[in-house]
Amino acid sequence: xxxxxxxxxxRQDLRLADNPALAAARAHGTVLPVYILDDxxxxxxxxxxxxxAWLHHSLRALDHALRARGSRLVLxxxxxxxxxxxxxxxxxxxxxxxxxxxEPFAVARDEALKARLVARRVVARSFNAGLLAxxxxxxxxxxxxxxxxxxxxxALRGRIGAEGMPASPRAPERxxxxxxxxxxxxxxxxxxxPRDAAGGFPPGAAPGEAGxxxxxGGFIDRALGAYASMRDRPDRDGTSLLSPSLALGEIGPRQVxxxxxxxxxxxxxxxxxxxxxxxxxxxxxxxQHLLFHFPELPRRNWHAAFDAFFWRDDPAGLKAWQDGMxxxxxxxxxxxxxxxTGWMHNRVRMIAASFLVKDLLVDWRHxxxxxxxxxxxxxxxxxxxxxxxxxxxxxxxAPYFRVFNPVLQGRKFDPRGDYxxxxxPELARLPDGLIHEPWTxxxxxxxxxxxxxxxxxxxxxxxHAAARARALAAYRAxxxxxxxx
DNA sequence: TTTTGAGTTGTTCGA
DNA sequence: GTCGAACAACTCAAA
Numbered sequence: 001x002x003x004x005x006x007x008x009x010x011r012q013d014l015r016l017a018d019n020p021a022l023a024a025a026r027a028h029g030t031v032l033p034v035y036i037l038d039d040x041x042x043x044x045x046x047x048x049x050x051x052x053a054w055l056h057h058s059l060r061a062l063d064h065a066l067r068a069r070g071s072r073l074v075l076x077x078x079x080x081x082x083x084x085x086x087x088x089x090x091x092x093x094x095x096x097x098x099x100x101x102x103e104p105f106a107v108a109r110d111e112a113l114k115a116r117l118v119a120r121r122v123v124a125r126s127f128n129a130g131l132l133a134x135x136x137x138x139x140x141x142x143x144x145x146x147x148x149x150x151x152x153x154x155a156l157r158g159r160i161g162a163e164g165m166p167a168s169p170r171a172p173e174r175x176x177x178x179x180x181x182x183x184x185x186x187x188x189x190x191x192x193x194p195r196d197a198a199g200g201f202p203p204g205a206a207p208g209e210a211g212x213x214x215x216x217g218g219f220i221d222r223a224l225g226a227y228a229s230m231r232d233r234p235d236r237d238g239t240s241l242l243s244p245s246l247a248l249g250e251i252g253p254r255q256v257x258x259x260x261x262x263x264x265x266x267x268x269x270x271x272x273x274x275x276x277x278x279x280x281x282x283x284x285x286x287x288q289h290l291l292f293h294f295p296e297l298p299r300r301n302w303h304a305a306f307d308a309f310f311w312r313d314d315p316a317g318l319k320a321w322q323d324g325m326x327x328x329x330x331x332x333x334x335x336x337x338x339x340x341t342g343w344m345h346n347r348v349r350m351i352a353a354s355f356l357v358k359d360l361l362v363d364w365r366h367x368x369x370x371x372x373x374x375x376x377x378x379x380x381x382x383x384x385x386x387x388x389x390x391x392x393x394x395x396x397x398a399p400y401f402r403v404f405n406p407v408l409q410g411r412k413f414d415p416r417g418d419y420x421x422x423x424x425p426e427l428a429r430l431p432d433g434l435i436h437e438p439w440t441x442x443x444x445x446x447x448x449x450x451x452x453x454x455x456x457x458x459x460x461x462x463x464h465a466a467a468r469a470r471a472l473a474a475y476r477a478x479x480x481x482x483x484x485x
Numbered sequence: 486t487t488t489t490g491a492g493t494t495g496t497t498c499g500a
Numbered sequence: 501g502t503c504g505a506a507c508a509a510c511t512c513a514a515a
Contacts, residue, residue, distance in 0.1 A: 141514055148492060148512055232494075283493080303510095350494065389493085401507045402495045409495090468496085472507085479508080 005032040005091050005178055006123075007084065009098040010073070011106075013129045013249035014062050015209040018168035020127035021097040028095050028123070031175050032182070033066055034087060035059055037077035037190055041109055045298070045380055048373035050342035051247070053200070054207050056192035058248050061208025063187075071175035075185040081113050088122060090182045095123035099130060099249070102288050103380050104295035132156060132165075132253050132285050135292035145293040148396045152289065153282045165254055165261075201376060202343040205241045212245035216256060220263045228276040234334075234345035235419040240277070243377035244343070246284065253281050284382060290395050291381035298368065298384035306393035309478045311363040320461050321356050322370055324424070327460035329436050330410035331355045333423040340423070342376035347413050353390040354404035359467040361474055364391040392475070400475040403468045410436035426450075426457050 006025040010033060013019055025031045039046045047055065063073040076083040084096060096117055101110070110126065117124035128134055133156055139145055146152035201207070205215055219240040223230065230238030245251045257278060264274035291297045301307055320326050324335035334348035344352070349371075356367045364387040371387070372378050388394025392402075414420060417435035421428040427435055429449035434441040438451060439459055446453065453459050 140512080142512085144512085146513085150492065151513055279493085347494080354495095396492065396512090398494080399492090399508075404494095405496065476508095 004094040005030045006095040006097060007087060007091075007093045008033045009080075009084065009096060010035045010062065011098060011249070012101055012247070013099040013252070014058050015212075015250050015252065016062075016065055016069075016171035017209070018129065018252045018255045019099065019171075020129055020169055021099045021125075022172065023169035024125060024127065025095070025097040026172055026175065028097070030178055031071065032074065032087070032091060032093055032178060033071060033175075034074045034076060034083075035062075036080045036083045037075070037185075037192075038080045038083075039077070040079045041105060043105060045103070045105070045372070048375070048378055049194075050200070050374050050376045051244075051378045053193040054244050054342070054376040055248060056187065056190070057207035058250055059187060059192075061210065061250075065171075065209060066175065069172065069175045070177050072177075072181060073184070074182055075187060075190070077185060077190065080109060081116065084113065084117075087182060088120075091178070091180075093122075095125075097124075098126050100126045100128055100134070101130065102135060102292050104291070107292070129252050130249055131288055132160065132257065132281065135289045145289060146286070147290075149283065149286050150396075152286050153279065156282055156285060157278070160257070165258055168252070168254055168258070200340060200342050202241060202244075202341040204237060205244060205343070207244070207250070209250045212242065212251035215241055215245070216251060216259055220259060224260065224263055224277065225267070225270050225273050227273040231276070231280075232347045232413050234348050235414045235416065235422075239346065241343070243379075243382075247377045247379045253284065257281060287379075287381040287385035290385050294395075297388070298380055299365075301391075301393040302388050302395050303393050303397075305478065306391070309393075310361075310474055312361040314360055314362055317360040317461060318356070318362050318366055320458070321352070321360065321362070321367075325458050325461075326355065327439070327458040328355065328406040328410075328464075329417075329420040329424055329427055329438065330414060331406050333414075333420045336423040338371070338374050342374060344375070345419075347409075348419075349386070350390060351404050351406055351409045353387060355406060357387075357391045358403045358471040359406075359462050359464060361471060364388060364393065401472060403471055405464060405468075407437045407464070424457070 006028040008022055008025040008031050013021070016022060059073065066073050076087065087093065114124045114126070138155055140151060205211065223238050226238065230236050242251060242256060246253065260274050260277055264271040294302060321335060324332035324339065326332055330348065331352050334344050334352040337348070338344045353367055356362050357364050368383055368387040371383055385394055389397045392398055392400040410420065416432045420435050427438060430438055430441065430451065431445065434445055438446065438457060439453060451457055
C-alpha cells in the first residue's frame, strides 16, 4: 500500500523554491499539490479581474513546473474547508501543509480549519513564506503594534541585520507522483482570464516563478544601482516590477532580500540603493502588520476623526478619473496604464490617488475598489494602507495639507513627457514643456499637435488651485467641531 | 508617569 | 531664481 499523501495547499505562495510548507510536505510523504479557488471564502474581497488573469497564468506555470518534476497541480474550487476535507476523503491524505496568509478572513478560516483537522487526527501545519517577520513577531516598547513606519522599520531592519535571514529551502528536484490522482478542475473552466483581459500585463513582467526570478535578476543587474533616484521616474524602467509576483508568492520577500543584500555586499557602492529598495519591502511588511492588527483597514478610517469627513458624491468625476479623462495628463497616463497593463508606477499611484481624494474629494474607498479590480498586484493590505495614507486617514499618513500638484509632479518626474506620450497618445505631439498642462498651450501649438481641447482631449475637470483650496477647507471643517470642545 | 522628539514620497508664499 | 517657513496638530515610541 502506498504511503499516505500529504496535501500541500498552495495559496499565495505559488513557487517551489523557498517554500517551507512544500519542504515539510515532502518530508512527510508523497505530496499532493492543490490549489483551491476560494472565492466563496473571500467575501467582498474576491480577487479582481486583473489579478485573476495573472493567477490563471501563474497556476499554469506552477502546474508546468510540477509536471517537470513528476507531479501535477490539482485544482478545486469552493469553500476551502469543504474542498480539503473532500480531498482527504478521496485520497486518504493524513496531513495538510500550507504557508500562512494574513488577511482577516484567511486567519479566521485557517484557524478553524486547523482545529477541525487536528480533531480528525489529520496533521495540520502552517509556515511563514510570505513575510520577513510575522505580525505577532514584535511590537513597540509599550507592547502595542507599531503604528509608525520608521520605528517599525528600525526594529525589523535591526533584527534582520543582527540575526540574518533564515536559509530558504530549495525547490525539490523530483516530486513523486501519486498512484491515483484525484480529479482536477480544468483551469479554463474557471474563466480566470477572459479574452478582453488577456495580454494586459506590464511589459517586462511575466507570471510564474521563473518569470519572477528572471525579473529580479534583471532588476539587480540593470536598475538596482540607480534605484534610489530612478524609482520615482515613471518614464524609466527603474522599479523591480515584482509586486504582482510578491502578491501571489511567485517569489518570496526573503528571496528578494537575500538577492539584493548579496548584490550590495558584492558591490558596496550599491548599498545605499539596496537599502532604499529593502525599505520598500519594509513598507510591504508594515502594511501587512497594520491590516493584521486592524482588520477593518479596508473598510474604516484608521483615524476615526475621518469618519466625519465630508466626501463628495461625484459619479462623473469618478468616471473621468477611472477612464483617464481628467484633463491632467500625468493622472490620465497613470489611469490608462492601469487599465491597459494592470499596473501603475508607484509615483503615479500617489499622484492619481491624491487627485481622486483631494482634488475631487471622492471617498478613498472608491479608489481602493477600482485599484482592487484592475491591479495585477492587488493586495488587500497594501491597497488599503496606501489609500488611507494618501487620504490622510491612515497610519503614519501624509499630512492633510500635502496635496500633489499634478503639473509639478509631471514636470518633475516625467520631465520629457515620455510617460504621458506612451499612454496618452493624443498628446504625443505636444512639446515637452507643454505636455503636462495642455490647457496653457498657445492655440498654434495645440493646432500643430492636432489637439482640440474638449474634443480629442478633455479640459481639466477641476481647477487644481481651486480644488486644493477646497480640500484644505474640507479638512479644516472636519477638525472644526473638536476645536469647540 | 511624564516628557521629549519625531513623523515616506509636497506646495505655496513671501523675503 | 532661491530659500526657508508655514501649513496643524496629534499621536506614537522611547527614554
